[in-house]
Amino acid sequence: PVPVLLNYIYSPSTSMFVSLLSVDLPKPTLTVEPESSVFSGESVTLKCEIKGYDGWTYQWYKQDKQSRWSAVSQSEYYTVNRDTLTIRADAVIHGDQYRCSGERHDRLTSSQYSDFVTLTINALPTATLTVEPEGPVFTGGSVTLKCEIQSHSNWRYQWYKGSSRTAVSQSETNTFTIRSAADQDQYWCRGERDDRPSSSQPSNTVTLTVKGEAKAVLSIKPDKHVFRGEAVTLRCDIQWGRDTECKYSWYKEANTLYSSSTTQEFRFSPAEESHSGNYTCSGEDIGNSGYSQSSDAVTLTVTEGPVFSGESVTLKCEIQSHSNWRYQWYKGSRRTAVSQSQTNTFTIRSAADQDQDQYWCRGERDYRPTSSQPSNTVTLTVKGKISNFPLPQMSTYLMFGTPKVLYLIENNAKT
Structure with missing residues (x-):
């Protein structure tokens, strides 16, 4: 503070004129911790400091919606510790303004008000959850959930099911594979890390729909009753409910006729009476380790021509x-x-x-x-x-x- 000469007065004890000096009141410096961006869910600590003087006690103020300053004191939302004010996480609101001042008990004086600070709250990083494959999953199939957080690094991933707040899995990688799907439910994820921000927002939810095993359907062309010498084609259709790569297996009288074919059709020509019998087929969803139910048996009859x-x-x-x-x-x-x-x-x-x-x-x-x-x-x-x-x-x-x-x-x- 710069002293200002106010006046001279005569001092009888010294037989001298004494000059009176006036000094501006000290102004506190208000700082915010953390100094960088504040993320949603974090607490905030304000520090009020008056340099060059000791013995200050500090007062805290918050501006209300009517732009009036009201005192802030110790409460469940605020913790006052000498020159600091800690605002509990759920009381930290974007755009709130605070300031402080100091008082001394040995003199009837106080400091100026500090400059006010405005709290700026940044949203936590967004987590996005995807599921592969999309669409319904058949019992026994494999499903992979993927949790992606675009900003920051070194995330640990937590996976949640339904309304439970206890993670069903935690990992350093951002994928979670359900090896044999059985329970349908909603799933979501979240990221945690050691540095700020320490967590992400909860992701969107994805619904895992599990159906009974896909049913294979076997058809025979040109007909289930053919004459010897004709060409016969067996076709296996499976409604997986999504695009998938499939392997097909063919059976005659429960004995494997041909397996691991990537084509839906099995053909023999010319047909012989020995080809007569009961045929079934089944399929495997290669990408998701899922298996279909076996088809109902279809009877092929090969006879002599008329x-x-x-x-x-x-x-x-x-x-x-x-x-x-x-x-x-x-x-x-x-x-x-x-x-x-x-x-x-x-x-x-x-x-x-x-x-x-x-x-x-x-x-x-x-x-x-x-x-x-x-x-x-x-x-x-x-x-x-x-x-x-x-x-x-x-x-x-x-x-x-x-x-x-x-x-x-x-x-x-x-x-």
Whole structure:
């Protein structure tokens, strides 16, 4: 303070004139801790200091909405400790203004008011939570949550489920993987670190929807009942509810036919009677380690093609082992052979309606083994006359039995 000469007075004790000096009142300096930006959720400490003088007590003031200054004292929101005022975190409000002054008890005087400070509160960094894959997850599938905080570094990540305030997981990395999804709920995350700001805002919530296992559906083209020689395509469809990379497995009578195919279709051509049976399929979601339920079984039936009235039909019975066989031919449920021969073919010269039935054969001989097993059966279907154009010859071979029996139908078209 710069002294100002006010006047002279006479001092009888010294017989001298004494000058009176006037000094400006001292002005406090008000500082804020932390000095840098204050983040939401942090407490603030104000410090009032008058340099060059001792014995001060300090008064604190806050400006209200009507721009009036009112005293601040010790309370649940404010802690006064000599020259500091600590404002509790939930009382720190953006835009609030504070100032201070000092008083001395040994003299009836006080300081000037300090310059006021305005609290500037910055929002905590934002956490953003994403889920991969998006959309519903099937039971047993893998789900990865990712928590991203764009500003600052050295975050530790905490993961929360539902309304619980206790983290279900904590990690130094910003991903959290649920290896086998089962419980659907809402999830959110938050970051913490040792430096300011010490935490992020809570992230957005994502809802994990868990469905029962995806169901595979098997279809057969062109039909579930085809003739020998046709091409057959099995197709496996799985509604995962999202784009995914899938592997497919195919089964016949519960035995693995083909697995780990990345295509939805399995094809065989030409179809044989041996392809007849019950088929199922299933799928694996490669990216998320999820598995579908197996499809319902679909039955494929492969039969001989029809013979038209008047055509010649030849049945051929082959036994792969041994020799000197005599061949017997049977029709329907009859146990009496309709034909016997030393050759392994039996020809119906002009097929008619009465020839339509199931046929099978058997071999006999004079040495051991004296007979073969009965062959497989083939169904001869006779239809009305064919139009006057040639049909290609169709030959089908089916191997069954021990000794093995081959039963052949040859359709010889007439023009």
